[in-house]
Amino acid sequence: MTNNTTPATAPALVITPEALLQHWQGHRQLTRRVIAAFPENELFRFSLGGMRPFSEMAVEMMDLASAGIEGVVTGQWQPISDLDHAKEKQDGFTKEALLQRWDTVTAQIDARWPEIAPHRFQEVELAFGQYEGPLYSIMLYWVDNEVHHRGQGYVYLRALGIEPPPFWDRY
Numbered sequence: 052m053t054n055n056t057t058p059a060t061a062p063a064l065v066i067t068p069e070a071l072l073q074h075w076q077g078h079r080q081l082t083r084r085v086i087a088a089f090p091e092n093e094l095f096r097f098s099l100g101g102m103r104p105f106s107e108m109a110v111e112m113m114d115l116a117s118a119g120i121e122g123v124v125t126g127q128w129q130p131i132s133d134l135d136h137a138k139e140k141q142d143g144f145t146k147e148a149l150l151q152r153w154d155t156v157t158a159q160i161d162a163r164w165p166e167i168a169p170h171r172f173q174e175v176e177l178a179f180g181q182y183e184g185p186l187y188s189i190m191l192y193w194v195d196n197e198v199h200h201r202g203q204g205y206v207y208l209r210a211l212g213i214e215p216p217p218f219w220d221r222y
Contacts, residue, residue, distance in 0.1 A: 068172065071190065072164050076157065077221030078197050082112065083153050084216040085204045091146045097207055105207055106149060108200040115193050117156045120163045122178055123171060123186055131179040 066074075086094065086109055095106045114134040122128040172187040182189055201218075208215040 068164070068167065068169060071172075071187070072160070075190070075194055076160065078194055078201075079116075079153075079157055079160075081216060081218070081221045082109070082197055082201050082204075083150065083157075085201055085208070086146070086150060086153065088208055088213055088215060089146065089204075090211070090213075093207070093211055094146050094149070095144070097211065099207065099210055102203055105200075105204045106144075106146075108203060109149060109153065112193075112197050112200060113152060113156045115196065117159055119178065119190070119193055120160050122176070123190065124163045124166045126176065128177065128179050131181055134179075 086105070089097075089105060093104075095104050098104050111134075118129045118134055172190075173185055175183065175185050176189070177183045178186075178189045182192070205215045205218070
């Protein structure tokens with residue numbers, strides 16, 4: 052049955068902005084538990100097959116999320132080269148500091164989300180100076196990127212003899 056009251060120019064709504072935020076934050080909660088499952092030293096040093104340590108992957112996820120939510124809200128995007136995914140390699144950086152930063156980014160997302168006008172999700176922009184597409188698609192990429200890296204974290208944890216959190220428990 053067709054709804055004849057919807058204008059032809061209105062985009063089809065598959066998911067609400069609130070549901071998208073809940074979905075993303077569910078993934079972020081699970082990734083946080085993966086970070087927490089790592090022993091301190093292995094979080095910053097352990098790797099397999101030439102992959103980066105999981106701490107570096109987590110920093111990349113945080114950088115994309117933090118700068119990304121600002122880009123979505125303001126329309127101003129930092130070049131991807133300006134994101135410093137390696138700054139947490141500094142001596143003395145701890146798992147606790149990484150988790151605190153994760154929580155800060157989570158709070159930033161929650162605080163900025165209500166500022167996104169619903170039409171913004173359909174707008175096409177050049178994110179980070181190199182990724183062009185509708186904002187909803189760019190945001191879904193961030194979730195995909197996180198799932199990809201979290202999978203690498205699961206492999207690391209299993210290689211270390213640690214049972215990772217259940218992948219379906221995102222809340």
